[in-house]
Every structure is written in C-alpha cells, then in structure tokens.
Amino acid sequence: MSHGHSDPIHHPEVQMATNRNYITGFVVSSLLMLAATILVKDHVLPSFGLLLAIIGCAGIAIIAQVYFLLHIDISEHNIWNTVALVMFIPLFIITIGLTWWMFSQLYMRTMPMMPGMPGMH
C-alpha cells in the first residue's frame, strides 16, 4: 500500500475522482428518484406492483451511488472498502429484516382485532 509520493495530491485516493463518475451517479440516482416520485404520486400501478417498482428504483439508485460516488470496486486501492461493504450488507439486511419479521409475527399472534379498533394490515 505504499506509493512513494510525498505530495498527498498524488495519492491514488485523490486521483481516482472523476467528474464523469460523479455526474453519472448524480443523474442516474436523480432520475430514479424522479421516476419513483411520479409513480407514487400518480398511483399508476396497483399497490404491490408500485412497491416493487419503488424498491427497484431505490436498489438501482443505491448501487449507482455506491459504485460511481463511493468508488466501491475491485481496484487495488478500494478492494478492502468493497470487502467491508460486502460484509456490512448482510448485517444491515438481517438487522432490519429479522426485527421487522419478528414483530410482524408477534403482532399477528398477540393482537386480536377488536370491533371499533383501528385496523392492522
């Protein structure tokens, strides 16, 4: 990991910045957020389809931002950042997913519907 540069400007983590990548990341994620907003506002799809569509928009926007902005790739200088992110993703999904699943099961089994009570879905 040594580069033999005394000037920090020449460090590979400085030199890997490109306007092209930053603009691409910005344009892709903005267009996807615009698309998601229009889809939700105009309610053009049935609820479940709409949910899948906005999840798709979020997923692609996040991949674009992580790749084009955060430089998460397999180049020599970024590989360990990428490994750390790959290890992070399951933790992130498990933390949210298991908690949500556990509580949804709990609600289903412990909270019977009473007449006149605001509903659950």
Add this chain to the structure above:
Amino acid sequence: MHAQDKVVDPNEVVLWSDDYEGHDVISTRTFGFWMYVLSDGMLFATLFAAYGVLSYSHSYYTGPTPAQFVAPWYTFIQTMALFLSVLAYGFAMTALKSGSKAGVVNGIIASMLLGGVFLGLNVHDVLRMISIGVTPETSGGLSAFYALTQVHAAHIFVGLIWMLVMLYQIMRQGFTEDTVGRLISLRMFWQFQAVMWVFIYIFVYLWGYMS
C-alpha cells in the same frame, strides 16, 4: 544463468529505496473512516428497524399517518438539494486532483449552501407538520418517523460544520497529508448520507405516502 558474470559494484548496487516510502497514512485513515461510516450505517439500520415495526396502522392509532402529512414533491426537492450538494462536493474532489485551492473551496461552499437548503427545507417541513398536529409524541409511528428523519438531518448538520472546519484548514494549512485525508473522509461521509437518504425517501416518505 551466469550470475558471476556480473560483478556487483558495492558503490552502485541498490539494496533498498533511498527514501522510506512509509506507512500510507491517507489509505489507513480513510479505511478506518470507512469502518466508521459503515457503523453509522448500522445506526441507521436500527432506526429503520424501529420504523419498520412502528409503521403499522395500529402504530399510529387514531392519529395522522404519513399518507396524510407527507408531501412527495416537497421532499423530492429536498432530495435534489442533497444530491446536488454531493455532486458539488464531487467537483471539489476533482479540483483537488490538480491541487486547485479555488476549485476545492468553491466546490465545498456550493456543497454547504445546497446542504443548507436541504436542512432549511427539513426544518420548514417539521414546523409545518407540528403546526398541523403531527408531533413525535402523538404515536409510536410518529416517534419512529421523527427519530429516523431527524437523525439523518443531524448528520447533515454535522457534515456542514465539518465543511466549515475544512474550509478554514485548507485556507490555513493548504493541502497537507492531514487535510487531504480529512477531505476524503468527508467525501465518504457526505456521499453515504445521500445513500441513506435514498432509503429514507423511498421507504419512509414514498412508501408511507402510498400506504
């Protein structure tokens, strides 16, 4: 091979590099900061999980639900302010490649202004919601909504302070190993807030609005 053909001249042979290439301070620090950024991601994971279990219709009980108070286009403008701020910071980092102090300073100032717009819109939105009775203490669902969105806003606020500090340090110290390393760390921090905002915008604002 005839190794002995070539006589090693002790006065010219290079056995090691003249200067100590050293410990790569910038790479080490930015990797360490990336570890912090990912732990910050886990903080958001817990808040997303809390929001997830508190966004059932019974979580709001008889109070307002996001479908009644979320304004998608307003929040979309907030999204654009944040994305543009991240883009301006990207331009600052590209200017850093050639050591352009003016380019870096202008990029950071633009990024700060746009981040300020994001924060201003957020404060305005919170005041609007409070004025129509959407307060955190109304229901568990609203508490989770406020906790998540305002923790993100707090990150943006800290990012703006950090930018101000970086402007001062660049003016005073120029591009040293320390300041350049901090600029890279701030880039990761700022871009990561945009990634978290995508989750918040889609899964809290838009999903909340449609359900």
